[in-house]
Amino acid sequence: MTDLIGVPADYNAILRRAMDSLFRTFENFSEGTLIVDADARIVWINERYAARFGFTDSQQAIGLDCETVIPNSLMREVVQTGKPILLDVLENGREPLVVTRLPLKDEAGKTVGAVGFALFDEMKSLTPLFSHYSRVQEELIAARQSLAQARRAKYTLASFVGTSAASLEVKRQARRASYVDSPVLLLGETGTGKELLAHAIHGTSVRAKGPLVMVNVAAIPDTLLEVEFFGAAPGAYTGVERRGRVGKFELANGGTLFLDEIGDMPLPLQGKLLRVLQDQEFEPLGSNRIVRTDVRIVAATSADLPALVAAGRFRADLFYRLNVLTIHAPPLRARRSDIEALAYAILEDLSTPGRGGHGRHFELQDDALRLLAAHDWPGNVRELRNTLERAVMLCDTERIDARTLAPFIGAASLASAGFSAAADGLESTGAPPRAIDSYAQAIADFERRFLSDALRATGGRVAEAAARIGMGRATLYKKIAALGIAV
DSSP: OTTTOOOOOOHHHHHHHHHHHHHHHHHHHHHHHEEEEETTTTTEEOHHHHHTOOSSSSGGGTTSBHHHSSSOOHHHHHHHOOOOOEEEEEESSOOEEEEEEEEEETTTTTTEEEEEEEEOOOOOGHHHHHHHHHHHHHHHHHHHHHHHHHOOOOOGGGGSSOHHHHOOOOOOHHHHHHOOOOOOOOOOOSSSSSHHHHHHHHTTTTTTTSEEEEEEEGGGHHHHHHHHHHOOOOOOTTTTTOOOOOHHHHHTTSSSSEEEGGGOOOOEEEEEEEHHHHHSSOBBBBBOEEEOOOEEEEEEEEOOOOHHHTTTSSOOOHHHHHHHHHHHHOGGGGGGGHHHHHHHHHHHHHSOOOOSTTOOEEEEHHHHHHHHHHHTTTTHHHHHHHOOOOOOHOOOEEEHHHHHHHHGHHHHHHHTTEEETTTEEEEEEESOOOSSSOOOHHHHHHHHHHHHHHHHHTTHHHHHHHHHOOOOHHHHHHHHHHHHOOO
């Protein structure tokens, strides 16, 4: 002791005592404590911590790599970087632990080891943190489950409604495609059910438990397609996520990748896609990492691929690689006998509460069925659904007749179905159709009746009628004035 201020002269002794006391305090109040050397091997671990990881004697853990004793441990990162990890959550298969990791340095500042404390039971102030952590974990699990469900087949072959010869042949080919693992090429006009067939093929294949990942090539800018397919390493380009971007090929591993509108794929990417299909491996953008993938390709297009190949806009070698099993989805005009069944299936879906039908059950009158069968449906099933949905919104009863459908059907279809326009609606001639004055006049008449019905269904409320028929309010006001509709 000195005579001047009465404090110990050996400051190092006090420092050592403080360090020892601090260590013992943390060791007593923490759930577990361990020390590792510069190679991240266990130098010391207390009995409580060793028992948590299955060691009856803490000495059994001495000399082992920290990861061998504690899965997911980051003690090696601390000794390698020399930087502490002051607060972290350690997943260990049981209750998560809040841990603190500190580097141990010698007099020269060199990292010679690290000490870690697992804090849980005595850290009452961390309860809000654990509540937040638990909530985030639950949300993450729910999001993963929702994503996994979204990447399952939503349709089966039974969803492809129809018993015509063309429909039965498509189902037969799709069922055969599900038995093998070769690429499938779906051809057909827009709205013919190519996406539905892709779901059905995946859902009945051996890959049904794997993901079904879908990419609409036409909907993604050319500059982003490569990243969309193959992903990107962290920092590969400005704006990429800090952890990088996982591509669709990697997400679809073990399952099916559906490439819709593949005819719109740019030529440079076609070569890269061909290589992936041949080698079953790729490198993410900006990465030297080789990713192996096991993916079944189902491609679809409404374009004429052979014509694109002849024009040099689609690679012939890629076409032959994809054109192994080809299924032609027939247009609706080629299976008119299916229209009634399709229409009722659509109406049943629209009758679901919240779908526009308000729980009503609709019935198609004979003249409505005749009118539907007469139309050529250039938009196929998608157009049929649109027509019925619009009719359901404007129909005051559950019985849908030709007059209800007429505003949405072309004049040529009305004529071929044997209908003529009259001032009060539609009349069946029962005879060969007579000529109408002019196409423009017929369209104007149909439009006038359609808008009048929409306004009548909403009690004359223009804004509501515009919203229900998908028209701008200002546009509807102009139509009302131009057509002389009384509001």
